[in-house]
Structure formats: structure tokens, C-alpha cells
Amino acid sequence: MGIDVSRDKFVTLNEDHQLRLVTCPDRNPALKKYPNLLTYSVYRRTKDGDKERDGNPFIYALKKTKGFRIRSRELVRFNPSFDAILDKIMERVPCGGLVTVPSSYPVAEILARRISRKNGAEIFNSIFKKATVGEVIAGFDQAAVKRQHRAEVKSQLATFAKLDPNELVTLKEMRNKIRPYFNPLSLNTDLLECLPAENLLLVDDLLSTGTTISNAAKLLKASGFNVAGAVCLLSAL
Structure with a gap:
């Protein structure tokens, strides 16, 4: 199904x-x-079904985001x-x-x-x-960063440094491969x-x-x- x-x-x-x-x-x-x-x-x-979507229109519909919707009577069928x-x-x-x-x-x-x-x-x-920018920077472990990720992680840290330290962190706009280095x-x-x-x-x-x-x-x-x-x-x- x-x-x-x-x-x-x-x-x-x-x-x-x-x-x-x-x-x-x-x-x-x-x-x-x-x-x-x-x-x-x-x-x-699963990615099967739509090349242009990431496979989760159901969660978008539950959250009523990106224009997706689901009717209450349809939810009952699940x-x-x-x-x-x-x-x-x-x-x-x-x-x-x-x-x-x-x-x-x-x-x-x-x-x-x-x-x-x-x-x-x-x-x-x-x-x-949710952690603040200041908390994420304070808890960052430079020694854990793999060599191939250092440049991108450094760039992300520079972006954080420009933000208000009390701003809440989100990982949604961050590339998947460097997310594990930051605790949200x-x-x-x-x-x-x-x-x-x-x-x-x-x-x-x-x-x-x-x-x-x-x-x-x-x-x-x-x-x-x-x-x-x-x-x-x-x-x-």
C-alpha cells in the first residue's frame, strides 16, 4: 500500500x-x-513515485506545508x-x-x-x-571532523559565527554529510x-x-x- x-x-x-x-x-x-x-x-x-519529490509528501500533508494536504477521512484509512x-x-x-x-x-x-x-x-x-547557535559552537568538536569535510565544516562554522548566538539552530539547510558534527x-x-x-x-x-x-x-x-x-x-x- x-x-x-x-x-x-x-x-x-x-x-x-x-x-x-x-x-x-x-x-x-x-x-x-x-x-x-x-x-x-x-x-x-521510498523515492519511487516522483523524481521531483523526496518521498515524504505524507509528512508535508500532516504538517500542512509546501501546499500538501490530507483530509481527515483519508487519515482514518491509515x-x-x-x-x-x-x-x-x-x-x-x-x-x-x-x-x-x-x-x-x-x-x-x-x-x-x-x-x-x-x-x-x-x-x-x-x-x-532546540540548541542555540552559541551552544552549538561551544559544544563543537573539531577533532571529530574528517579530513574530507573540514572545508565545508569550517564554512558552516563561519556562517554560525555571523549569527546571533541566541538564534535557534536548524539543520534543514545543511548538507547531510556534515550534519553529524553539529548537535541541534x-x-x-x-x-x-x-x-x-x-x-x-x-x-x-x-x-x-x-x-x-x-x-x-x-x-x-x-x-x-x-x-x-x-x-x-x-x-x-
């Missing part, structure tokens, strides 16, 4: 193909292994596959608490609520905040005492390079918490 996109950019489910987004339970969840984190994605993204896949994920990963990754749109929070309905886990939406998150440390120590499950909307979700796990682990894994709505390409 995949999705169609009309000329006026409305997204609909199509059970006759697997273009743009693979939604069938037998091919999901998608699993991505990072050095410090196992990440499960409910739906698998529920059977969504629930079946989420049940498979919950069987594989323990969950003592749900920690969402910050975004301009509440997709991660909505996903966390759906998970919480299944396992009763408490949701924590404010543990992370920081912790609200005064809220950490509310978190359970074991089996935290990170929740995000979309995997791209995995930089944000991996850094979220690192921050929590460095603060003494156990992170059991992560769940995203859509996989990396």
Missing part, C-alpha cells in the same frame, strides 16, 4: 501500489541501527496498518517513558499519544529544546528529575540523517538515563 498525490497536492492512500510510502504491515516497521540507538519507523519512505505496525514495535522494545524530540509541528507528540494509549507510558514533551539539541536539565531512569523511548516524526535522534539519545545517556530505542513515523530514505 502506498500513497497518491493529486494535482492539487492532496494525499490519498492507494492499496494497489507501494509508491512514495510503504504502509503495509508486512514490510514495516523499518529498522535503522545507529551506533548508540535502534530506531523503528512505522512507515517506510489506522488499520498504523495500529498493526505500532503493535509490532511495542512487542520489540520496552518503554518506561516517552520522550519527544522538538519540532515546529506536533507530529511527534501525536505519535507519542498513540503509543501511550497502547502501553500507558507517560509522555515527556519538554525534556529537549540541548536538555532542559531542571526537568530531568521527572524522567524514569530506565527504558526511555524517543519519539520523532521523520528520520533523515539520524543526527537529531542520535544526539538526543547521547544527551540522555550522558545524564545517566537508559534509552531503549526510538520510534519515528517515517523512515529515512
